Amino acid sequence: MLVFWQHGYETTSINDLTAAMGVTTPSIYTAFGDKKRLFLEAIDMYAGSPDDLQQSLDQAATARDAASAMLTAAAEAFTGETTPRGCMLASATASGSTNSADVQTAVADVRRDIIARLTARIDKDVTDGILPVITSSSTLAAMVVAMIQGMSVLARDGMERESLQKIAGCALDGWPDALQA
Numbered sequence: 001m002l003v004f005w006q007h008g009y010e011t012t013s014i015n016d017l018t019a020a021m022g023v024t025t026p027s028i029y030t031a032f033g034d035k036k037r038l039f040l041e042a043i044d045m046y047a048g049s050p051d052d053l054q055q056s057l058d059q060a061a062t063a064r065d066a067a068s069a070m071l072t073a074a075a076e077a078f079t080g081e082t083t084p085r086g087c088m089l090a091s092a093t094a095s096g097s098t099n100s101a102d103v104q105t106a107v108a109d110v111r112r113d114i115i116a117r118l119t120a121r122i123d124k125d126v127t128d129g130i131l132p133v134i135t136s137s138s139t140l141a142a143m144v145v146a147m148i149q150g151m152s153v154l155a156r157d158g159m160e161r162e163s164l165q166k167i168a169g170c171a172l173d174g175w176p177d178a179l180q181a
Contacts, residue, residue, distance in 0.1 A: 114141075
């Protein structure tokens, strides 16, 4: 996972993977079939369980609290001491080559799922009167994911955690509330 995270899908070679994993090339092919399948497994490991995401969204007092937790976690993860800087979802497929279109689609599907789940959580707040009825829940959810992906780029550029946390705070300052209706 860390090799893909640091170098991206296309530029990571089988030799890079065997060296990092301490296995032989045939072992990778036996266990995963090919590099793409190994990458998709790494993405699943990185992104975590959709059920865990859903549980954290459900347990948050409000959608804003859920978004805040997501942004804070991103700032921490993107500046970890034992991981590459930035987000694996953003950096692993950054080259955009047509050779990896199916891999890019898989990564985009992960982001779409996050947006859909956060949208549903925001919709709940609209229904509960916490957010104004005019709230575009899908736009608000996409904004959170866009902020996370932008923070990833800034982290890869060397921005420190504290600055990323301030950016997250700025994003949340624009969060609507029922009084704005």
